[in-house]
Amino acid sequence: MNDYLVQAANLKKYFGETHAVDGVSLQVASGEIYGLVGSDGAGKTTTMRLLVGALKPNEGSIEVCGYDVLRQTEQARSTIGYLSQRFSMYEDLTVLENIRFFAEVRGLSATEWLPRSMEILEFVGLEKFKDRRAGQLSGGMKQKLGLASALVTRPRLLLLDEPTTGVDPVTRQDFWQLVIKLVGAREGDGVSVIISTPYMDEASRCHRVGFMKNGQIIAEDTPSNLRARLNGRVLELRGGPLDVLRRVAHSDADVEDVQAFGDRLHIRVSEGTSKAVLKRLKKEITEAGGHVDELRSVPPGLEDVFIALSDHEYSSVFQPMN
Amino acid sequence: MSLPVIYVENLTRRFGDFTAVDHINFEVNEGEVVGYLGPNGSGKTTTIRMLLGLLAPSEGEATVLGYDVVRQSEEVRARVGYMSQKFAIYDDLTTLENLTFYGGVYGITDKERIAETLNLVGLTGHEHTLTRDLSTGWRQRLSLGIALVHKPKLLFLDEPTSGVDPTARRAFWDLIYQLAEGGVTILVTTHYMDEAEYCERVGVMRDGKLLAMDTPTNLKKSIIKGDVWEVFANPLEQGLEQLHQLDGVERVGLAGDHLRVISSRVKQEAMQSLLVKNNIKVERIERGEPTLEDVFLALAR
Structure with missing residues (x-):
């Protein structure tokens, strides 16, 4: 049945x-x-x-x-x-x-x-x-x-x-x-x-x-499984100035995507690199003349997942449907 | 330090016995992206209409770009842009024709300025597309172009990205941040949390009152004092009833396949043991992140 x-x-x-x-x-x-x-x-x-x-x-x-x-x-x-x-x-x-x-x-x-x-x-x-x-x-x-x-x-x-x-x-x-x-x-x-x-x-x-x-x-x-596809791969960054934060984040080789959200950035990193990125990003930003108020790994939202899925270049990281 | 772009003091508007806007105070500085969040009927539109000088305040005062909104409303209107989806785009005209038409309304006939605006909103190459053939996301960009053609210093956006998916919303907001970096100030009215999350500061309106205004991060930290938990339990409804009665639980609601709990001093173990004691199966309990919706619900109660 x-x-x-x-x-x-x-x-x-x-x-x-x-x-x-x-x-x-x-x-x-x-x-x-x-x-x-x-x-x-x-x-x-x-x-x-x-x-x-x-x-x-x-x-x-x-x-x-x-x-x-x-x-x-x-x-x-x-x-x-x-x-x-x-x-x-x-x-x-x-x-x-x-x-x-x-x-x-x-x-x-x-x-x-x-x-x-x-x-x-x-x-x-x-x-x-x-x-x-x-x-x-x-x-x-x-x-x-x-x-x-x-x-x-x-x-x-x-x-x-x-x-x-x-x-x-x-x-x-x-x-x-x-x-x-x-x-x-x-x-x-x-x-x-x-x-x-x-x-x-x-x-x-x-x-x-x-x-x-x-x-x-x-x-x-x-929703839980969809979010799990990006587990540990979304970092939240608050600090300033925003253009410095964005530029530095973009230039990091392990950063796949940077999204601005009003008072913070969401950064998507490639699989298994979040620890390394967390470690070096703060230093890189300070060297570039910016400051970091908070940098941490956050649970991915469905919005992050949707954008990652729509992103052709990176959609290969997701398992194909069927 | 320059004057605030929007300055509002005790602004109030009554319609008969009804107070649509009730003694609100706030300031917006140059280049800021500020959200004005509230349900339909909370006083958002009445506030904007007063700021545009279209409606006289019953009490209080406001200046926009240094001009008094009552006595100098012409000056204000010449320097601000307004985008709303209720605003008509002519379906049977092309992108370029729509923009040229609205440019003419503001006295802009300069072809170069029109082309520059099209480029700014990313519609170059689509000049001759009929607007009826544009997707919602592209139409929103055209609406933005129409609001920008006369180079306003201040932009009012009314639910600019309703009905689009996160990809299109994000592309639109990247444009907005670009404008803000160029010194344009932006005030966004919306009742969508997804949209408010993009603002640097958010004001929460309800029943004509401005309940709070701060960065999304600060709002979440200051209004949601407790922790957010996601409780996956079965059956959910009995779990809801039990957790409701637990001392220290501020709010608990059904969230699809789990319960969303906000509590100040309840430990994970206390929830777990209460549920288990009442024969409710607990799959797992996870930490959640506070959302602007949590903030709104906390302020509204």
Whole structure:
């Protein structure tokens, strides 16, 4: 018995000359939060639309909860909740009326929808606001209403397309706590979530992430494993003046990359050289007329990993996919 | 020592009963890259609009490049650049045509200056590309070019790199640092932590108040007093409940496949034994690094 809720193989979608999705394969297990991470135009939204059956792929196959999305589209869809970037709600209807609308469209009967809606409103923390007009909700509450609407049919697979764009960190934190709870809640027939985002701090909350670029997944692993690929190879340097620090760091033979971050530099060194670089860099900087406030090895961030992966010259240090 | 490029004292703006900006004070010096971080509705845009002289303060004062924002707003606006993604780039015009058009708005007709600006933002060779065919990262560079064409001394950037991946964001920021080294002062408003990390100093706004302003490193050190731990345990939710009740734990949250704990005086062993005692499997507990998001959450509570 396979435990994958989503199995997509070699998906391709072309729009004229543009290869929006260019050979994406994806397996998402039950109970997993999978992050599709990349910039606007990398193919995240198109991938989601293919998974939900809203677009037909030029090539490839997709199964969701055992249904072939291309041939059994309706059955497959009944297992999916989808919160699109442009989620729209009826601003002049109340919270409960909005959910009822979504429930009825998805075929929930009159006896089913009310208890289910109340349960889901309680889960997202909107039960006290059920009679408020959607137009009167704050941004964070609107987003929770969107989530509630996507969840009203008890989907096994939840697709969230950049759900936290434009909301503040507190609201975003709350939203993520809900998503993680949702996945943890049902042990046996667990829910899976696929979430898209261009932000690395969000990516780091997923169980597994796929970095997307030009319609392809260029790397896929757990955030911990991705970071581990650069373990011990990222140094943080604070001091001044910045141009001296940058110049000296760049000229070191074991330094592969230097990235400025406001008040500090992140320096990526080649495998096994961090001790040596830590030792000599401070001296070199002082000799060049600069000063070092702090130089230390730091845990690599996903941002460091993404940049290293995009860096053609050095991508050979990573094991090829497959 | 030269005057600060931005000087703000007790700046306040009320709309009826609502105080959008509430007695804020800060200074920005020449060549600094400063972030202004806060959620939508926290007062960021109202502050910028006052600095541009587009909105009168209810109280307090501000000078930009030495000019009073109320009495000398024309002088201010002639010397600052503003970049926002809400700003229209004409899709059916080429890169060069867009830049020429916006240059004209500022009275810049000098072809050389236009070419120089294109070169500055790395768009030389793409003069005749229709802007609709540009990727998000390239469009952001064009927007930057438009904001720079009249050689401003101060640049306001509104979420300049939202929606791009780290590679494109980094290329953009390398340009920004280059400008700052040339003496241009930069104020970036954003609600993205990834973006704020690139600033030399960051101000944190919430509900109209400037809660703190310092370097990212100092903010993390001064606001996050405790240690950050990443606890990989199973089941996570029970772990969350247990650690919540542990004395000395300031914050604990779900972070995907682990718990993120901030605590001032809890030892790793104490967490481990509490979890094990409650039949929660502990895979491992690791040290984490504080983030600007931790800072924001700590200030917001």
